[in-house]
Amino acid sequence: xxxxxxxxxxxxxxxxxxxxxxxxxxxxxxxxxxxxxxxxxxxxxxxxxxxxxxxxxxxxxxxxxxxxxxxxxxxxxxxxxxxxxxxxxxxxxxxxxxxxxxxxxxxxxxxxxxxxxxxxxxxxxxxxxxxxxxxxxxxxxxxxxxxxxxxxxxxxxxxxxxxxxxxxxxxxxxxxxxxxxxxxxxxxxxxxxxxxxxxxxxxxxxxxxxxxxxxxxxxxxx
Numbered sequence: 001x002x003x004x005x006x007x008x009x010x011x012x013x014x015x016x017x018x019x020x021x022x023x024x025x026x027x028x029x030x031x032x033x034x035x036x037x038x039x040x041x042x043x044x045x046x047x048x049x050x051x052x053x054x055x056x057x058x059x060x061x062x063x064x065x066x067x068x069x070x071x072x073x074x075x076x077x078x079x080x081x082x083x084x085x086x087x088x089x090x091x092x093x094x095x096x097x098x099x100x101x102x103x104x105x106x107x108x109x110x111x112x113x114x115x116x117x118x119x120x121x122x123x124x125x126x127x128x129x130x131x132x133x134x135x136x137x138x139x140x141x142x143x144x145x146x147x148x149x150x151x152x153x154x155x156x157x158x159x160x161x162x163x164x165x166x167x168x169x170x171x172x173x174x175x176x177x178x179x180x181x182x183x184x185x186x187x188x189x190x191x192x193x194x195x196x197x198x199x200x201x202x203x204x205x206x207x208x209x210x211x212x213x214x215x216x217x218x219x220x221x222x
Contacts, residue, residue, distance in 0.1 A: 131184035137177030145170040 107117040121128045148167055151157035182189055204210050
């Protein structure tokens, strides 16, 4: 049984026994949380918690933190301009346009006066909305009728059933607006025709066309 003395003797190196040198232990690499400013690989790093823009110590895998750009705010919607009824009277710079502007009535230039005029006509019993519909429509549909005739005469459009049918349709559209005018004037279509017959009978006493009476009309003959 070994004694304490023998154990000490066994632990005492024998000068005659060759010793094997123990290789130096390599220093353990520091973990990222153990790094200090100035250590290799930390050049340019900072350890300032208040500075969120610079490279931060303790994050060697991402020394430059990713900065998420804030998307720009959408542009503000343009302000809605209120409708101004009493518009200022602007005078055109062109000479002729200035002349035309000067001889134009106020309801044709000023929207407020136009609305006031419409209100006055309605108060006086005029169905101005129906009358205006008729006037615009007769002019527009009459123009479409004339467009077909123009192309037949000047542009070689053939005189055939399709084009004749088109003329009949456009003439019907004209009559639709004529009926609107009749309602606005509180008159029947038959009365309109009778008035036209009476007017032309007075203009041409012989009952036939006469170029003299066509050019030399009596007072009040429209």
